[in-house]
Amino acid sequence: MDIRDDVLQYSLTQNKRRTTKQKIRFLKSLSSEVRHLGYTKEVSTKVAKINHRDNYNLYVGNIEEADTILTTYFDTPPRSFFGLHYKVGDAHNNYKWVMISQVLPFALYIVFELLVFILFVFPMLRMSNVWQQVAGMVLAAASIWISLKLKDGIAQASNLSNSTASIILMLEFMRHLSAKQRKRIAFIFADNGSVDNLGLKVAANYISHHSKKIPRIIYFDSIGDARNIQIFRDNKVLVNRGHNAWNIFPLSALKNDEFLVKFTDYIVTNGTKVGGSVVPDNETSTQQHFDPQKLSHLSQDLIKELNVA
Known part of the structure; x- marks a missing residue:
């Protein structure tokens, strides 16, 4: 599969990932794809039951030895009402x-x-x-x-601007990494990101118990068409060089999500910064107006810019 196949797969045939059945089907498909991309052994789905809720996280790569862990959420949100929308960092x-x-x-x-x-x-x-x-x-x-x-709301059918584009971007990262680089970089696809970051909290606990290092955490959220990239970074972490098309902020600028700021070293998103959060761009949320090559170029730029290669 290439990036265009990913767009068709995850924005059309598996665009809804809210029910347990939908999530399991998606994770089976994603696991099969990452194995074809070179992660033949280190692919595992972990199920955690917390407060009567099942959480499904997919771990790819050697979490124990990884210097860098790239993560995003894969579940999809319900359809919005009353003008309320998802905001990164709120x-x-x-x-x-x-x-x-x-x-x-x-x-x-x-x-x-x-x-x-x-x-x-x-x-x-x-x-x-x-x-x-x-x-x-x-x-x-x-x-x-x-x-x-x-009972869980009406599923939102178009999710390219939310979790789907971030999933496709992480798969593009895998395609551009060499066998040597794969030993240093791991990936986590987390559940319940559109609700309360439960999957990321489970991932943080998993990393703390299994990693032999203190890995750098790079989190992708609502990448969309990658037109208006915002990068929030830990004050101690330097970006290699400036990128004219990106806006760079300290993590402390995201004032409304204490866990996310504490857990991550970088947050990469696409949208408009409003106060202490980011409102994702949703104009190109349908596959018809989506250019997958922008994500491919973004993955290559980020590999250089964030020094993950």
């Missing part, structure tokens, strides 16, 4: 956004479902005609099935 906003986006459509449907039961299902079940009773039971079953589908 944990409170993102949690509120996800909760409202999940609860609102489910609550509205429950009201609709109650009306359906009162006006149609219960009267049909009380009728003497067997076929009408059967129709009432079918309608009840269909209503309950839809409510179960909506």
Whole structure:
């Protein structure tokens, strides 16, 4: 597969990664691809159950010996309502956004479902005609099935501007690394990034228990079309040289996500800095207007700029 295949694969055929079934299918496909890219042995999916929630993280490469770990999240968000949107580096906003986006459509449907039961299902079940009773039971079953589908919100179908572009970018990194470089660089695809960074917190714990070094953590979030790159870096870390198309800020400029600032050394994103967070660019969130070569060029530029080669 090349980068154009990745765009088709992860923005069309596997564009939704919210349910357990969708996540497992995606991780199987991603694991197969990274093995073809040269990571034949060091590919593992770890499942952690925290507060009754399953978290699936994919670890690629030698975490124990890696000098640098590149990471992003792979899950996809619910469809937004009331103008609320995901923001990079704003944990409170993102949690509120996800909760409202999940609860609102489910609550509205429950009201609709109650009306359906009162006006149609219960009267049909009380009728003497067997076929009408059967129709009432079918309608009840269909209503309950839809409510179960909506309990986590309506899935957002177009996710190139969110997690998908970051996944494709990390796969491009793998393509440009030599066998020697692969020994020093590992990758983590984390779950639950669009909710509360649970997957990154699990990854941080995994690194602290398994890594023999203190690796540099480079986090990619909402890369989109890579038109307006923002890099936030630890004050102790120097970027090799200035890149005219990028905006460079200290990590402390992200004031609304204490964990993310503490865990990472670099945060690379695409969007507009507003206050203490970044609003991702969403104009080219569909595959039709997406240029994968921009991501390919970005991966090569970042390899040089961040000195990961």
